[in-house]
Amino acid sequence: MRLAIQYCPYCGEQDLHPQESPEGAWRCADCRSTFVVTGVVA
Template identity: 80%
Template structure:
């Protein structure tokens, strides 16, 4: 499952597009950066 991102972590703009390679990558059309977001599991609070 791929979640939609809202902001580029480098420039803060919102024009993001998913990329095929590498898997899970996104590209910012404004600053031309490509980055991968990896989900991290969280433990349940008690």
């Protein structure tokens, strides 16, 4: 199960889209950065 993140860690915008590869990757449409979220937040 993938949880949606709320903000880009690079620019702070909210226009984020999940990517198929690599696992856990997200792409920011505003700054065009791709980043991977790992780990579990309790």
